[in-house]
Amino acid sequence: MDTIICNHCDMVSTRPILRSGQVAKCPRCHRAFFKTNTLKANKMFALAITALILIIPAFTFPLMSIHLLGITEGANLLQGALMMIEGAPVVTFVILFCAVLVPTLLTLCIAYSSASIMLGKRPPLLGYVLKLTSSLIHWSMLDVYLISLLVSAVKITSDADVYFSSGLCFFVVLLIVNITLISEYSSTKYWKYLRNE
Amino acid sequence: MNEPLTPGISAIQQDRQVCLVCNMDSSISENPEICPCCHSDIAPRIKRSQQKTWALLITAMIFIIPANVYPITYLLKNSTLYPDTIYSGLITLIRNDQEGIALIVFIASILVPIFKILALAFIALTVHFRWQLNPKKQFIAFSIVEWVGRWSILDLFVISIMVAVFDKGSLVSVYPGIAATSFTIVVITTLFAAESFDTRLIWDSNNNAK
Incomplete structure (x- = not known):
């Protein structure tokens, strides 16, 4: 009998056979075990490449600009974090980590692991990449950043005129791709592939 | 290779542990420190x-x-x-x-x-x-x-x-x-x-x- 152990509550249960679209959940703590229909490696790879292309304009183009007494100023994501490096280095590091470093590294990792499956290879680095992915996956916070943008836009409207700029379009698309990548990523599938099961 | 586990009971009582990195389960007594699959540190519960x-x-x-x-x-x-x-x-x-x-x-x-x-x-x-x-x-x-x-x-x-x-x-x-x-x-x-x-x-x- 094939069993599965929940890594949230440690209960052993029988591994169910799923029909398409179903999700297996632990009977004791109701956390999801696995689901069917996760994206195929080639689609994951395509999404990861899309994200990598989008990352450059999304992080460097101005996300919004303000108009204050005849002066227009734009602000992009990198600038926003780096400008505080003297006054508050810890804050800068955390912002760069959650909004820039993790999304970029995570996309690179997923691109690497899905490309390995796609090409049918098991490079020695793959194990490390999968480990890195599992420790980074909770730290990608682009969704929080988008809400922060809206909050700051509303805050600024009392002092100046706010306009959304070209970078925001890239950022929103990047966010959608990033969320799809994270929710479709199944670490078990990649580890199974590495073990050649 | 492994003895079948009984569903409905915690794995720790059956000498089994899950690796939080690669999700593979292994015997606690045979692998006290390192996961046999991904070679990460492993313990039946997070240490301390x-x-x-x-x-x-x-x-x-x-x-x-x-x-x-x-x-x-x-x-x-x-x-x-x-x-x-x-x-x-x-x-x-x-x-x-x-x-x-x-x-x-x-x-x-x-x-x-x-x-x-x-x-x-x-x-x-x-x-x-x-x-x-x-x-x-x-x-x-x-x-x-x-x-x-x-x-x-x-x-x-x-x-x-x-x-x-x-x-x-x-x-x-x-x-x-x-x-x-x-x-x-x-x-x-x-x-x-x-x-x-x-x-x-x-x-x-x-x-x-x-």
Whole structure:
């Protein structure tokens, strides 16, 4: 009998056979075990490449600009974090980590692991990449950043005129791709592939 | 190769452990330290989970005080410096009739950090003193802490956007204050506290759980 152990509550249960679209959940703590229909490696790879292309304009183009007494100023994501490096280095590091470093590294990792499956290879680095992915996956916070943008836009409207700029379009698309990548990523599938099961 | 496991019982009672990195299960007695599959450190429960959680929680409890007392941003307007704490920022938002945004900021920067610390401390105490509360409810509380935790970083992002937007302009500029660093420490320590807490201990400490 094939069993599965929940890594949230440690209960052993029988591994169910799923029909398409179903999700297996632990009977004791109701956390999801696995689901069917996760994206195929080639689609994951395509999404990861899309994200990598989008990352450059999304992080460097101005996300919004303000108009204050005849002066227009734009602000992009990198600038926003780096400008505080003297006054508050810890804050800068955390912002760069959650909004820039993790999304970029995570996309690179997923691109690497899905490309390995796609090409049918098991490079020695793959194990490390999968480990890195599992420790980074909770730290990608682009969704929080988008809400922060809206909050700051509303805050600024009392002092100046706010306009959304070209970078925001890239950022929103990047966010959608990033969320799809994270929710479709199944670490078990990649580890199974590495073990050649 | 492995003996079949009995469903409905914790794996630790059947000499089995799951690797949190690669999700493979292995025998506890045969692999006491390293996962045979991915070679990461392995243990049936996260090592010293409670100590780690408490250490991080206490750090968060200490730093939440300066985060709320000291100014989180400085506004430089007409060459005068206006300090702003979390509370005074909220009051300004309400005065400017931006109640919706005030609510988001209130939830993300005041309610969530306090709720996270209290909820995690309560669950950790329940596990430590074996208070026999419903494990499912404790786990739901933990899941809320885990999900909601990342949203308290919102305020830091807002500060960084404000600093970038009001830059160079000689008229108005924004600088981060001491509280911004304290608040970052609160956010990061609570996130790590939730990560180092082993939820399986909730069921271990409950006598009725199988």
